[in-house]
Amino acid sequence: MKTSNFNIPVNLLAVLAGGVISFFIFSSHAPSILNKAEATTVVQAPATRSETVCSWHIMRETRYKFIRPILYREKECESEIYSSLKASLGNYIEDCKTSGQLISSSVYVRNLTNGDWIDCNPQLTFNPGSLAKVPLLLTYLHLAETDHSILDSKVKYDKLPDERIPTQTFENKSIKLGNTYTVKELLEYMSVYSDNSATFLLNSMTNPENYKTTFYELGVPVPSMKDRGYEISAKDYSRFLWVLYNSSYVSRPLSEFGCSLLSKAEFRQGLLKNIPDTIKVMHKFGEFGNVAAGIHQLHESAVIYLAGKPYEITVMTRGKNKEVLPGIISHLSDMVFEHMKTES
Numbered sequence: 157m158k159t160s161n162f163n164i165p166v167n168l169l170a171v172l173a174g175g176v177i178s179f180f181i182f183s184s185h186a187p188s189i190l191n192k193a194e195a196t197t198v199v200q201a202p203a204t205r206s207e208t209v210c211s212w213h214i215m216r217e218t219r220y221k222f223i224r225p226i227l228y229r230e231k232e233c234e235s236e237i238y239s240s241l242k243a244s245l246g247n248y249i250e251d252c253k254t255s256g257q258l259i260s261s262s263v264y265v266r267n268l269t270n271g272d273w274i275d276c277n278p279q280l281t282f283n284p285g286s287l288a289k290v291p292l293l294l295t296y297l298h299l300a301e302t303d304h305s306i307l308d309s310k311v312k313y314d315k316l317p318d319e320r321i322p323t324q325t326f327e328n329k330s331i332k333l334g335n336t337y338t339v340k341e342l343l344e345y346m347s348v349y350s351d352n353s354a355t356f357l358l359n360s361m362t363n364p365e366n367y368k369t370t371f372y373e374l375g376v377p378v379p380s381m382k383d384r385g386y387e388i389s390a391k392d393y394s395r396f397l398w399v400l401y402n403s404s405y406v407s408r409p410l411s412e413f414g415c416s417l418l419s420k421a422e423f424r425q426g427l428l429k430n431i432p433d434t435i436k437v438m439h440k441f442g443e444f445g446n447v448a449a450g451i452h453q454l455h456e457s458a459v460i461y462l463a464g465k466p467y468e469i470t471v472m473t474r475g476k477n478k479e480v481l482p483g484i485i486s487h488l489s490d491m492v493f494e495h496m497k498t499e500s
Contacts, residue, residue, distance in 0.1 A: 215375050217405075227374060227404050228395065235272035238265065241495045242274040245488060249276065252484055259451065259474045261484070264390035265492055268401060268459070268466040281387035282453055282472040286350050287442030288379075290396045290418070290457075292358060293347055295370045296339065297406040297414050299362070307340040313357055325443055325478060328422055331357070347417035350441065374399060390470040393457055397438065397468060401459050415459075426456040426485035427469060431493060436461035445478065452478035456485055465496050 210233040216224040234242070245263050252258035262280040266273040300306050313331050328349035331337060337345075337354075339361070345354035371378045374395050379386040400418075403411035418438035428437055439458030445451070457470040469492050471485045 217373060219373070225404070228398055228402060229271075230266075231271050231273065234274050235267075238272060238274040238495075241265070241492065242276055244491055244495075245274075245276045248488065248491065257475060257477065257480045258484060259476065261471065261473045261488075262390040263472075263488055263492075264394050264468075264470045266394065266398070266468045267496075268398075268468055269464075275391050278389060278391060280472070281389050282455060282474060283386065283444040284388050284393060284455065285442035285444040285453065286352075286355075287388075287393060287440055287455055287457060289346050289350065289355055289442075290400075290440050291370045291376075292355065292367060293343055293414055293417070294396060294400065294405060295362065295367050296343060296358065297410040298370065299366060300410055301406055307338065307343075309339050310336050311339070311342070311357060311361060312336045313353070325445075330354070344417055344420075347414075347440070348420045348422060350421070350423065374405070390455075390457075390472050393455075393472075394468055394470045397440075397457055397459055397470075400438075401466075401468070423456070425482035426454070427458045427460075427471065427489040429482070429486040430490050431460065435463075443478075450476050452476070452481065454478065454481035454485065458489075460493065460496075462493070462496055465499065467492070467496050 210231045212229050213232050214229040215227045217227050218224060249258065249261045249263075252261070260280055261277065262282070263276040264273070264278075265275075296306070313333055313335055316333065328351070329345065330349065330351045331342070331345055331353050337357070339358070342354045342358050345351040346358060368378050376392045376395055377388065397418075399405040400411050400414050405411075406414070415438045418440055419436060421439055421441075423439070423441045426441060427439060431437060437458055437460055439456060441454070441456040443455070444453040451474060453472070453474045455470070455472040457468070459466060459468050469489060471488050473481045473484055475481055475484075
């Protein structure tokens with residue numbers, strides 16, 4: 157197997173103020189060579205658990221000549237049956253803002269069985285931080301569909317990047333300078349341990365256009381390399397985990413592999429804190445900090461495999477005290493879990 161040297165272009169290293177990483181910042185205008193997913197509004201269908209009739213929004217992949225695979229479909233209107241849950245989440249967020257624990261927060265919840273969803277504060281956007289590692293994972297899985305050997309290709313971590321790899325508040329295992337790793341191992345370090353060094357190494361091995369394509373094809377705003385302040389909504393971000401769960405962007409074996417990596421992610425201070433260990437979960441957290449402004453962001457997105465009622469939840473938070481943000485995310489998660497568990 158081929159062994160590559162570690163060599164990261166300086167202009168690909170987007171290190172944000174506050175020492176928390178956000179990476180892969182590319183042109184906000186996708187080039188003409190990209191085939192944007194085709195969005196349509198179709199079929200007036202009754203929402204399974206809602207009192208109203210709701211249209212379905214369908215996103216199709218257009219890279220092929222004769223076929224248009226469905227990437228995802230979603231109801232265009234929020235579910236009325238979750239209105240009380242949305243109100244409770246909103247009230248808790250407002251209470252946290254009043255007490256000074258929060259500046260702002262957004263919560264997106266989707267029932268993965270029937271498609272019902274709610275979005276608290278949908279107008280808000282946040283810097284994804286390490287949440288951006290999931291689209292990078294999807295990018296590599298997509299490349300592996302045409303060249304499966306890419307997962308076994310090796311690269312030596314023999315040189316530090318020109319810019320300092322920032323530390324994270326929630327650090328874990330990291331690759332070691334001088335060692336050689338397969339792409340599969342690097343994806344594990346990135347997904348399970350949120351390792352920034354592994355992420356930089358993966359960054360150096362792929363064309364930036366591949367990463368942009370992942371956003372573009374899923375209908376998610378494409379980051380710009382000139383704008384380190386890229387932000388995304390909770391709903392838009394949720395699409396990355398959603399297409400993994402649905403196995404609609406990459407093959408079933410590769411989707412299963414991606415989900416299995418995220419199921420081993422070790423961060424448990426947020427959404428998973430009070431979720432029983434017997435329940436399967438795949439998830440990713442991200443953080444961003446602006447030390448000068450004294451503003452911190454912490455986010456987490458997850459698929460909770462509640463028996464018979466799997467659901468996706470994405471919580472994004474912004475506040476002045478980073479120590480309280482995990483607890484706020486945990487409480488919001490508990491509220492959603494209890495509602496889903498008792499839903500008839």
